[in-house]
Amino acid sequence: MKKFINNLKRILSFLERKRYLAVLFILMIFRMVFVIGIPIFSSKKVVYITNNMLYQLVILMLFLTVAGILECIVNLINNFFLEKISTEVSSSLQKSLSKEIIKLDDETINRVSSGEIIQRINNDVPTLNNSVVSFYKDFYRLLVFIGYFIGTTIISIHIALFFAVFIIILIFLRKWNMNLLIKDKKVKLHFGEILTGKFNEMCRGVEDLKILNSEKSYLNNVSSNINDYNNFTYKMNMSSYERDNFIAFFRSSNLFLFYCLIIYLITIDNINITNALVAVYFFSRITNFSSSLTNLFKDITDVNLYSERIFNIFDGIGYTKETFGNKHLDKVVGDFEFKHVNFSYVDGKPILKDMSFKIKHDTTVGFVGKSGIGKTTVFNLLCKLYTPSSGNIYIDNVDINDLDRESIRGNITVISQNPYIFNETIRNNFKLIKNDVTDEEIREACKLACLDDFIESLPDKYDTVVGEGGVTLSGGERQRLAIARAFIQKTEIILFDEATSALDNETQESIQEAIDNLQSSYTILIIAHRLSTIKNCDKIYYLEDGHISASGTHKELLKNSSGYRKLYNSEIVKK
DSSP states (O other), rough: HHHHHHHHHHHTTSSOOHHHHHHHHHHHHHHHHHHHHHHHHHHHHHHHHHHHOOHHHHHHHHHHHOOOOHHHHHHHHHHHHHHHHHHHHHHHHHHHHHHHHEEEHHHHHHHHHHHHHIIIIIHHHHHHHHHHHHHHHHHHHHHHHHHHHHHHHOOOOHHHHHHHHHHHHHHHHHHHHHHHHHHHHHHHHHHHHHHHHHHHHHHHHHHHHHHHOOOHHHHHHHHHHHHHHHHHHHHHHHHHHHHHHHHHHHHHHHHHHHHHHHHHHHTTTHHHHHHHHHHHHHHHHHHHHHHHHHHHHEEEEEEEEHHHHHHHHTTTTTSOOOOOOOOOSSSSSOOOOOEEEESBBBBBBSSSEEEEEEEEEEOOOEEEEEEEEEHHHHHHHHSSSSSOEEEEEEETTGGGGOOOOOHHHHTTEEEESSSOOOSSSSHHHHHOTTTTTHHHHHHHHHHHHHHHHHTSSSSTTTGOOOOGGGTSSHHHHHHHHHHHHHHHHHHHHHESSSTTTOOOHHHHHHHHHHHHHHHHSEEEEOOOGGGGTTTTTTTEEEETTTTEEEEEEEEHHHHHHHHHHHHHHHHHOOO
16 A cells, blocks of 8 residues: 555656645545435435425425535536646656656667557556546545445444445455456556557558568468457456456345345334435445445556556666766867777677777768678767767767766767658758757758758648658658758767768769868768768778777778778779
8 A cells, every 4th residue: 555655646746736636635525525415315305205294395305406506516626626637647747758768778779669668658657547537536435435334333333234244345355356357457468568569560660561572471470469469358358257247246145135134123123214215325325336446446556557667667667768977068079089998789799899099079080891890889879879888988088978968969960871750841850850940941951961952842842741750751862851950950060870871872972062061160970881971081990890990091091901992992893
C-alpha cells in the first residue's frame, strides 16, 4: 500500500491546479450524504402508503425530488472537476515522458524496441490515468459502503455481522482472482509490445519489404506474433470468466441466506418492516460494491504496474539517459581534440583504438577510410551521442564531459547520410529546427542547397507535405532538404556525414561549391566515400584499424599514404 501511495503522490504531482483536489474532496462528502441519506428517507414511502398517510407522502416525495435534483447537480460538478484533473495529469505526464525519452542515450534507443517506447506513451499513460480515475470512483464507493455498514449496524447487529463475514470472504476471493489476473496482464503487455514493434517496423519498412519481395515471409512472422497475442488473451479471458462465475455463485448463495436472516429477524421482532427495507437496499448496494472492491484492488495493482513501467524511464531504471556537465560556453570557437580515445559498441570489439588528433577552428577537415572503420563514430562521440570507453574529447580545450547540452548540441550541426525528414510541410520542417526562422531565411537556405527550384515547381511549394521520413521525396531531395535545414541552424561547427552520397554529380558539384563557400568561416568536418568531396580540405585524416594511420592534404596523402592512394585509385576506376 505504501508503494501505491507514493506512486499516487507522484502522479498527482503532474497536476498544476492542486485546489481541484480539495474541491473534489468536498464534493465527495456531499455525494455521500445524498447516496446514504436518500434511501433511508425513501424507505418510509411504504409505511406512508400502507397507513394512508398521503399528506406525509407528498411532503416526502417533494423532499426526495429536490434531493434528487441536487444530487444530479453535485454529480455533474464532480465529473467536471474529475475530467479536468484527468486531462491535465494525462497531458502533463505524456509531455514529461516525451522529454525523458528524448534524453535516452543512443545505446538504449538501439536496444529498446520502438514498440516498447510507443506503448509507454500511447497505452501506459492513458491506462494509468484511467486507473487513477477508477480508483477515485471505487474509493468513493468504499466510503459509501462504510456508511452503509454503519447504518446497518444501527438497524441490526446481526445483519451487520452477516455483512462483515460476507465481505471478508469476498475480499479474499477477489484478491485471489486479481493476483492471477495481474500475472496474466504482465505477460499480455509483453506480447503487446512485441506486436506493436512488428507493426511499427512493417509501416516503416513496407517499401523495402516490397522491393525484397519478402511481404509473405514477414507477414507470416507477424501472423505468428498476432496468434501468440490473441491466443494468450483468449486463455486469460476464459480463466478470468471461470473465476468470476465462481464468485458470482458465492454471491447468489449468500443472497438466499440473507433473506432467510431478514425473515427470521422480522418474526422475532428484532427489526420492523421499514428497517428491513433499508437493510435490503443496503445489501443490494453492498453486493454491487463487492465488484467495486475488486476493482479497487485492480486499480491499486494497475497504478503500481503502469507507474513502474512509466517512472522507470523517468528514473533511468533499465533506460540509461545522456549525461552532461554544468559548464556553459556562450560562444564556441570550434577547436577539437581527441586524446587517446578508445571506443567499442560491443565489448571486446573496439572501433576506435587510442585515437588522438587536433582540429583547429575555421578549418575544413576530411575523414576517409573503409566502411565500418569508425568515421561516423568520431562524429557521434563529438556530439556526445556516445561516451568513450577511455580517453578524453575536448571542445575549445574544455572536456566534453564538463559541458552542458547546449554548449555541445547548440553549436554543432550534423548533416547525415540518412537524414530523417518529418511528416510535415517543407516550411514546418525548418520551423521544427528553428521556431522563429523567416520565410526569407528558408528560401536562402534552400537556394544554397540547390533545392529552391524544385520546391517552386511543386503545386503547394513550401506548403507541400513530404510524408513520414520524406517518403514523397527522392533520396537526393531528402539530403538537400536536410542540408538546407542544417544551414538554418548557422552553428560554428558543421559535420557532413556522407551528406552528398545520394546526390547526382551535377547537384553534388553545386553543394560542393556551397561547402567551399563556407570554408574559413566555419569549422567543417566531412566524412566522404567520394574523395572528390574532400580534395579541397585543409587536412584529411585517413583511418585504418581504428586509428589515424596518415594525415595531410590530398596531395600529401597521395604521395605518402599507400592506403589513401589505393582508395583514391579505386574511385577513379569506378568512374
